Amino acid sequence: MPMQAQGRFLNFGSVASIAPPLIIMAAVKTFEHQYINGEWVKSTNAPKSLEVMDSNTGKVIATVPDGSKADVERAIDAAKAAFPAWAATPLAKRKECVSKFLEAHKKRRPETIGWLTKELGCTTAFAESVQANMMEWHGGTLMAAIDSVQWYEAAGTVTVVKEPIGVVGAITPWNYPLNQIALKVIPALLAGCTVVLKPSEVTPGCAYVVAEAMHEAGLPAGVFNMVLGGGPSCGETLATHPDVDIVSFTGSTRAGKQISVAASETLKRVRTELGGKSAALLLDDADLNDVMPKFLTQLMNNTGQSCNALSRMLVPRSKYDEAVGIAKTFVEGVKVGRSTDPEAFMGPVVSQVQWERIQALLKKGEEEGARVVVGGCGKPAGLEDGYFVKPTVFADVHNKMSIAQEEIFGPVLSMIPYDTEEEGVEIANATIYGLNNAVASASKKRCVRVASKLRSGMVMLNGTDMDFNAPFGGYKQSGNAREWGLAGLDEFLLTKTVNVSVEEYREAMAP
Numbered sequence: 182m183p184m185q186a187q188g189r190f191l192n193f194g195s196v197a198s199i200a201p202p203l204i205i206m207a208a209v210k211t212f213e214h215q216y217i218n219g220e221w222v223k224s225t226n227a228p229k230s231l232e233v234m235d236s237n238t239g240k241v242i243a244t245v246p247d248g249s250k251a252d253v254e255r256a257i258d259a260a261k262a263a264f265p266a267w268a269a270t271p272l273a274k275r276k277e278c279v280s281k282f283l284e285a286h287k288k289r290r291p292e293t294i295g296w297l298t299k300e301l302g303c304t305t306a307f308a309e310s311v312q313a314n315m316m317e318w319h320g321g322t323l324m325a326a327i328d329s330v331q332w333y334e335a336a337g338t339v340t341v342v343k344e345p346i347g348v349v350g351a352i353t354p355w356n357y358p359l360n361q362i363a364l365k366v367i368p369a370l371l372a373g374c375t376v377v378l379k380p381s382e383v384t385p386g387c388a389y390v391v392a393e394a395m396h397e398a399g400l401p402a403g404v405f406n407m408v409l410g411g412g413p414s415c416g417e418t419l420a421t422h423p424d425v426d427i428v429s430f431t432g433s434t435r436a437g438k439q440i441s442v443a444a445s446e447t448l449k450r451v452r453t454e455l456g457g458k459s460a461a462l463l464l465d466d467a468d469l470n471d472v473m474p475k476f477l478t479q480l481m482n483n484t485g486q487s488c489n490a491l492s493r494m495l496v497p498r499s500k501y502d503e504a505v506g507i508a509k510t511f512v513e514g515v516k517v518g519r520s521t522d523p524e525a526f527m528g529p530v531v532s533q534v535q536w537e538r539i540q541a542l543l544k545k546g547e548e549e550g551a552r553v554v555v556g557g558c559g560k561p562a563g564l565e566d567g568y569f570v571k572p573t574v575f576a577d578v579h580n581k582m583s584i585a586q587e588e589i590f591g592p593v594l595s596m597i598p599y600d601t602e603e604e605g606v607e608i609a610n611a612t613i614y615g616l617n618n619a620v621a622s623a624s625k626k627r628c629v630r631v632a633s634k635l636r637s638g639m640v641m642l643n644g645t646d647m648d649f650n651a652p653f654g655g656y657k658q659s660g661n662a663r664e665w666g667l668a669g670l671d672e673f674l675l676t677k678t679v680n681v682s683v684e685e686y687r688e689a690m691a692p
Contacts, residue, residue: 219402236302248410263403296386345373347426457616615656
C-alpha cells in the first residue's frame, strides 16, 4: 500500500436513520446492524458478535455482528434488484452521488482518525497524513478518470461497448481499510455496478463511517450494501453466489486462492490483490545514504503492514557492511510508541494473531542463521500490554531463508548480499510474489534497464513516489488485479460487440 502523500502522488432515499443504531456500554461500542437495501437492519445471526480490539492495549473497544449467510444473500438480492436502474443512471448523476458521498465522508474525518488509531493502531500522524485521506484522494482521481472511459468506439465496421459488469462482491483487508474500500466501491459505483461490501472485521469502525456517509449521500436503495462478518460465512457466500458477477478481493495469498477456488463454480470474474515480498535492489553505483532512508521509511511505515513493503534489500557485497551500518543507524532511530504518542514513528501491529506470526518468523530467522543487527523478538520496553514489535534488521540472509521468502507483514528487513547485477536480478525474482520492487543507481537509464528484467507489477526507481493514476497490482502469486485510476475502473466493465456502425449506435442510444 502507499506510503507518503504528495498531492496526487504517494510516496509510496431511505426511511432509516442517517447513522447506524449504536449501543454504548461503558467504553465498548456495540454495533448491531448491517446496512442492506438502504436500511440499517439487525443481523439474522444476532446476538452473535465479533470483538474489536484496541491494538495499543489489547482491550476490547467494540463488537460487530458476526454476519450470516442469510445477511449476505439479502444484500446480494438488494444489489441485484438495484442494478438495472443504477446501470441506466446517467454518468453525471452517478458522479453526483459519489461526490455527495465523498463530502459526507470527509466531514467524518475526526471519527475516522479515532478508529484508525485504535483498531488499526497506526500513529495519529500517519492516520492524519495518509490513512484518513485515502477515500478522498482516490475518489478525486477516479472521478476524473471516469471521464476518460471510452464507453463505445469503432472496431472496423462494428461498435465495441463498455458496460458495467453487475453485482460486485468487495472483500477488503484491515491494513489500509479506507484505501481498499475506496479502490473497490468508488470505481464500481461510477462504472454503474452495485456493491456488497464485506470489510475486515478487524477494522470495522472505519467501514461503518463509510456506510454512514453513503446513507447520507442518498444513493438509491440497494446500490451500496455492507455486511460485517467472518470470511467463512460472508466472504465465501459472496464468492459462490451465482448473482455476484465479480469478486474483488484484497488480502493474503492463501485467502485469495481459497476465494478463487470457491468462485470457480460459477466462473465469475475474480480480481485479487495479494501479498508481496518486494526487493530493493541497490546497484553498485547507488548513493546508499540517499536511497536507503527512503526505502527503509517505506518498509517501516504502517508498522510494516503493507503488501508492497520493500522487505528485502539486495546489496553488492563490496558495499554490504556499509549498507548494514546505515540500516542499523536508521532503525535504531525508529521510535515505537502508542498511537497517540506524537514522537512515535510506529505504533503497534493490528492484532495478537499478527504479533504472534511476526514473532514466530523472527525466531525462525535466528534459527536459520540470520544475524539480528537491531531489534529481534519480544516487545519494546514499556510497551508490554499492546501488540508492539521491535523494528528489526537481519543481516547475513540468503534468499532461501523463511524470512526472505515469507511475507512477514511487519517492520522486518532482510539484507542479502550479491556479487553481480545478474545475480541481484535473479535473487529479486526468486519469489512466488511479484507485486513491487525498487532499483537504485546513479544512472536512471541503468535503473530502467534493470527494472525491465524484474518480474513485478511495479518498480520504484531511486525513491518510493507513486501516482494514483497509474495501475497498482502484481505478477505471479501477488494476484491479478489492477487498481488505481483508469485501470481500476476497467476492472468493473465488460466488453460487448454490437454489429452496427458507431454512427448507428450513437443515433440509437441518443436520449
